[in-house]
Amino acid sequence: MVFEKIAEIIAEHLGLAADSVSRDSSLEDLGIDSLDTVEMVMQLESDLGVELELEGKISTVGELVDFVESKL
Amino acid sequence: MINSPICGLLGIEHPIIQGGMAWVSDGTLAAAVSNGGGLGIISAMSADAGYLSRQVARARSLTDRPFGVNVMLMSPYAGEVARTVADMGVSVVTTGAGNPSKYMKMWIDSGVAVIPVVASVALARMMERSGASAVIAEGGESGGHVGDTSTLVLVPQVCDAVGIPVIAAGGIADGRGFAAVRALGACGVQIGTRFLVADECSIHDNYKDKIIKASDIATVVTGRRLGHAVRSLKTPFSRAYLKAEYDSALPDEDLEKLGVGALRLAAVEGDAEHGCFLAGQVAGMVKKRQRAADIISEIMAEAEVVIKGASEWAV
Known part of the structure; x- marks a missing residue:
């Protein structure tokens, strides 16, 4: 469920089809920089109703999914 | 006299914060800015905690007024430097x-105001949610590490989004710029480029000359390919770097190596060929060398004239 939500947000952010985003996709390869990541995390917070304290560097979609799931 | 909530918050006279500039913002410059009524900032740059301790001690020997430290988060020493800021009771x-x-x-637990x-x-x-006392909204006109959004666009949106004071940075070097960002909702400014030519700034004379001679189109952004966009003066170094960025045959690691040491070469050696001279777009407006205190008083006096005069614009 978290993966689908994140894929949807990324796809919307980048103007891509949601099925073109996989767990292995690297944020850098997708063209997502650190400011984009912060923006998406803030959006995830309001959509999922959780507080996400972004501390370490996140490199792939899968890492972002794991991070968010660990906070739910 | 221009009032601002950040003056009370930081214990300063004028709402001008000096930019934290690597190889530029040392204890001497920070103390000069604080003595001039602004908030001086020591850059911890990519140096270790020992360097920072010495600069803090230096500033304390030169001023009794508050000053701050800028922590560059990409520094390999960011962790130990962050600890030192808390341990030394930097305000x-x-x-x-x-x-x-x-x-x-x-x-925050150590009583440090975080901006x-x-x-x-x-x-x-x-940052507001994490307990920041204020934020500095820095537009892409700035020198050094930059984002894409310009000050005119970023500042009002940040002001709308947060309840804490917003300080504007990027493209401000005089009282007109101060008044303009005040109109956008900012209650203070961060200024870097103009302090490069302060008498108390210890950078190489060649660097100061380049700032004084810079025109409105004198800067360029490099480093986008590696995700670390940096604005600097157009020099042989920045032109070569820009060209290398578009060379897809050049691996990222080699591109990264091209930039190593270039800031030091500019600031310390004044190396016009190999140095990377960080500067904001506003370099074109910086035309004279002055004491830091005079820079501050001049900006504040100009701002007051503009802000008071603005009432005549509406009838």
Whole structure:
């Protein structure tokens, strides 16, 4: 469920089809920089109703999914 | 006299914060800015905690007024430097080149006022929630590490998004710029480029000359390919770097190596060929060398004239 939500947000952010985003996709390869990541995390917070304290560097979609799931 | 909530918050006379500039913002410059009524900032740059301790001691020997430290989050020593800021009882910390979330609690628990430099609304909101005392909304006109959004566009959106004071940075070098960002909702400014030519700034004379001679189109942004965009003066170094960025045959690691040591070469050696002279777009407006205190009083006096005069614009 978290993966689908994140894929949807990324796809919307980048103007891509949601099925073109996989767990292995690297944020850098997708063209997502650190400011984009912060923006998406803030959006995830309001959509999922959780507080996400972004501390370490996140490199792939899968890492972002794991991070968010660990906070739910 | 121009009032601002950040003066009371930081214990300063004028709402001008000096930019944290690597190889530029040392204890001497920070003390000069603080003695002039602004908030001087020591850059911890990519040096270790020992360097920072010496600069803090230097500033304390030159001023009794508050000053701050800028922690560059991409520094390999960011962790130990962050600890030193808390241990030495520095009153204010500004942060740059990243998200300081992991240090926020330690600083706030130690009584340090945290003022992160942000280049987006989302980061500003995240910082407010983490306990920041204010944020510096820095537009892409700035020198050094930059975001894409310009000051005119970023500042009002950050002001709308957060309840804490917003300080504007990027493209401000005189009283007109001060008044303009005040109109956008900012209650103070961060200024870097104009302090490069302060008498108390210890950079090489060639660097100061380049700033004084710079025109309105004198700067360029490099480093986008590696995700670390940096604005500097157009020089043989920046032109060669820009060209290398577009060379797809050149691996990222080699591109990264091209930039190593270039800031030091500019600031310390004044090496016009190989140095990277960081500067904001506003370099074109910096035309004279002055004492830091005179820079501050001149900006504040100009701002007052503009702000008072503005009432005549509406009838």
